[in-house]
Every structure is written in C-alpha cells, then in structure tokens.
Amino acid sequence: MDIYTSTLSPALDIGAGCYLLVIAVLSIVGNLLVITMAVKRSSRMKPPELLSVNLAITDLGAAVSMYPLAVASAWNHRWLGGEATCTYYGLAGFFFGVASIMNLTILAIVRFIVSLNLQSPREKISWKTVKMLCMWIWLYALIWAIFPILGWGRYGPEPFGLSCSLAWGQMKTEGFSFVISMFSLNLVTPSVVIIFCYFGIAFNLFFTYKKSLNNSKRIPNIVKLHRRLLAIAVLVSIGFIGCWAPYGLVSLWSIFRDTNTIPPEVSLLPCMFAKSSTVYNPLIYYLFSQSFKKEVKQMGWRCLGSNSCRVSNSINDNGISMVNMDMKYKTEVTSTQQRSQS
Template identity: 25%
Template structure:
C-alpha cells in the first residue's frame, strides 16, 4: 500500500488515501477500483479464491441438505445439527463469497453501500450460526458419549431446539450494527463487508462491539468445544483402561477415530476464526498504529472458507453421509460403508457410564 492518510466517512467507508489526493469521493470503494490499495493481480487472486469457495461451498452444502431430504436414515439428531451447519454455510458462500468474488473481480464493491450492509449482516449471521453449531455438535457429543445426565436421551426435538438456539444467538450477535451499535462497512481491500473494527467513532461504540463479538461468539463457543471434547477423550481413555483386552481393542479403535475427529474439529475452528479474531483485536488495541489493508482481507476472506472445510470435516468424515452422497451422485451403493458406520456409531455411543 502506498503512503497515505486515513480518512473516515461517517456512514460509508474507511480507507487510506494517497497524500496527494484531496477528492475523497473519487476513491470511494463503491464507485471506483481500489488500485491504490493493491495491484490488480492481488484482486484477481482473491477473486479466484472466493470463486472456488462459492462453487465448492455451495455444491457440497446443497448436497448435504439434499441427501438429508432424500434419505430418511440421515434424519438423526446429530445430522439435524449438521444440516443446520450446512444451511449456515450456504448463507456464507451464496451471499458472502459470491458478492466478494464479483467485487474482487471488479476491484471495488460494486453493489453499493446498502448491499454492503446486507452482505455484512448475512455473512456475519451465517458465520455466527456456523460457530454456534460447532459448539452444539460438541455439546451433543458430550451428552451422548459421556452421559453427564445419566440416561438422558438426546432426541431430534432437542436437536431442533438447539438449531433454533444457534439462530437466535447469531441474530443477537449480527443484528446490532444494523441498529447503531457498530456498523457494516467494506473491510480490507474494500471488496467484502463486515463489522467496523477499524475506527473509534464514539457514535457507534465499535470497540465495545468488537469485544462483545470476541467474548460471545469466539471465546464462549471455543471454551464449549474444548471442554466437551476434552471430557469425551478422558471418558474414552477411562473405558479403555477398565475393559478387558479383547473389548479394549474395539474401544481403542473407536478412541483413535474420535481423537482424530476431535483434533480436526478443533483445528478447523481455530484455523477458521483465530486469524480474523486476532487481527481485529490487534487493531482495536493498537489505535494509531499503521497496518496494511491487504493483510486485513486475508483473515476476513479465509473465515468465509469455512463454508468448504466445515462440511468436509463434519459431513464427509461421517461415513453414513458420505455413503449417501456417493449413492446420490451415482458413485456406488455404499451398503458396506453404511453398515460400518452404523456399527461404529453404536460402539462409540456405548462409551461412558451407564
């Protein structure tokens, strides 16, 4: 980025402009390419990446929903939550990634300031539903496997209630900028929109909103995930130590599978959201420090890629879902895998105190 000064327009955008430019409107991210921020090649590379996220994320999440509609065997309590995750991912890929792709291809946000607010809200809503869905999946695994409530049975009605819970909490997190607590503006290279964590405008109380998002939508879901999965691993280790040798072989296999899934789940969560969270917190707590908006775009866009690798982790590593997907696209009957999946689920579900 060339040397310049930071200029804020109260309602629309916040960008660095060249020192020799006095006409701010001439550099509006809603009107002209933002070539003073990065090269055209950078914009086109980001356009290619967001196009991939849009196509892959939309396809795999639509397939997840379609499989659940077609195959009744997939309508279990856990799979309801996975479908909820898929719907949230569709919101991110179809709205967030699509608009970002078109804007990066044109090197500015071509849809205007009103669409910026809508895109920022919809992408944030989908992202928050996704985050809380991951926490709900962890909570469900804890209830089913560790049995902290004894013989309590997690039923589809409970899963539907949990899905509703994720949307309510997501609305609580994403709606405030529409009503004056912070605001949605172009971020990074000005081709996607998100909450304003750049400015200290007292009118919007941006700093308090960023801290609210950090605590309510990152720290709490992450703590839930880490607690539930740590308890799950401890429970499975105890079962392995108290069972006979022959029985423990089966449990060891189940424990390895769950351990691998847990590691991938937690890493996926951290890889998706830690860069975006860390960068926004750094900017909020280092007011006056210079920063390159090109690097601000990377975590913002990368968080949208969760629409692709979330279903890979939570769906394609689910043997039953994978089997049904293969059958739907005509790549095999999947009968053996379905049998194996049912056996594996039965084994893992038996882990824990009676």
C-alpha cells in the same frame, strides 16, 4: 478516495475473485452433498445428527448469499452496490459466522453428554431438544447480527475495499463495548467450552476403555467409533476457529492501532482465509468418514450412469454423524451385556 474502491492492484483483484469463486463452488457442492446424504437417510438419522446438518446449512448459506457478490466486486475492482449491499454483506457474514461457532459449541456439549455413558443404548438427546437448540442457534445469531443495525456496533468496508464486515476501525470509541462483548461471548467463551468438552470426552473414552478391558473384548469397538467421531468433531472445530483466528487478530489490531499501519494486501489474507472455513467440513467428512465417502462415490457413479441420482439406503456408520453410536456397535454392546448377565 472512495471507500468502496479497491486499494489492491487489478491483478490481485482478479486473483481474489478467482479464489473466492473456487471457494464458493467447493462450499456449495460439498455442503449440498452433506445435506443430500442427510435427507436420503433421514428415516435412520438420530436426533443429534441434525446439528451436523445445521452446520452444513450455515456454511451453504454463507457461500450462496455472500460469495457471488464478493466475486463480482473483485472483478469489477470496487464494491458493488455501495452502502446498502455493504451492510447486507456484513450482516450476512456476521450472522452465519456466529451461527457456525455456536453450532460447534452446542455440538461439543452434546458430544460430551453422549460420552458420559457410551455403553447405554438409550438415546440421551431427543428430537425436540435438538430442534429447540437449532432454533436457539439461529435466533441468537440473528440478534447479534441486528445489533449493529440498531446502533450497537457498525458494518463497513474492509480496508482493501472489496469486502464488508464489522467496521473495526470505526468502533474504537463508540462501539468498544460491542467489540468486547462480541469477542467474549462469540469467540473466547465458545472456544473454551469446545476445548473443555473435547478434553472431557477424551477422558471419558480413556476410562471407558480401561473399564471395558476387564469385562469384554468387544466393547472397545464403541471406544474406537467414538474416537473416530471425536477426531472428526475436533478437526471441524479446529478448522473453523483456525480459519477465523487470524482475522480476529487483525480486527483487534485495527481497534487498538491505526488501520493505516496494515497494508491492504496483509488485511486481505486473513479475510480470504476466513472465507475458506465453509469448505473444510465436507472435506473432513469425506476424508475421515468411510460411509460418507462411499455414498458420495456411489452417487457419483449413479449420476454418470443414469439420469437419476440415488444414494444407497443401507445401514452405514453414521456418515455425517459426530454424536451417535453406530447401530452395529449398539447391538454388540447389548448382546455383550446380556451374555455377561446370563
């Protein structure tokens, strides 16, 4: 049987294609909104916010470069293009996946650094540092994506025949070291770092709040802001890791057990669930960031009312920021500290 022929029913193929089409549209629109908002307010954007934009770029890149081919293949009931497009699709998926989780890891570390001294108005992360971190994320992901092309690891079709990824079932012996290294460095370690960083931030917020109660009634506003930003960051991380965890478990099963023991319909579900990870970030920003929601609505009304779409340039509460204090709260902190010293 041709490995690029779907092992699913025609009805399930069409359903999978429609699902991916919806995911693609939501991902492209949502992440374009995040990037557009960032560009509109670039003059006021703080350095660490670039990591949030970088995360949106990874999700947008995955949606644009992968999902159209997957939708067309699903509706054609076989993978289009054969081995060449299969390798391309697997490389793109692995590349953007590693870039996303490393971006979330760096974001958690930066959030932790910022939380070490919440009452300081001085920026702790420079533009140069953040740009270098973004470049490192893309380079690191590219190196890992190229390894299977060079012979360490392998790309291949999924068991259900309508998608391509790392060929887990073929790496039981020849690529086992790649699998162990990949899971250790690109899933387990980042997840542990993210968990420790956010627990550390929670402790810092708690002690800052307790300390501020003895000095001022206004300083807890900083804690409230960072608590909200922490919630957004945690939800984004949980969304990504939660989407990819079932796929990782099925992939590990394919390595240690015969892939034929997993029905095609079962292997399809975690793959489709993992692809939905590109939708959640803009949705979380919209639900939990008041300024992001407000600017999206403003842009929508302006688009409906005129030919040009404009976004308000008023100071907001860092709509897509998950790392900085709002300028309003910085001003409150500075004025409060000045009054306490006088």
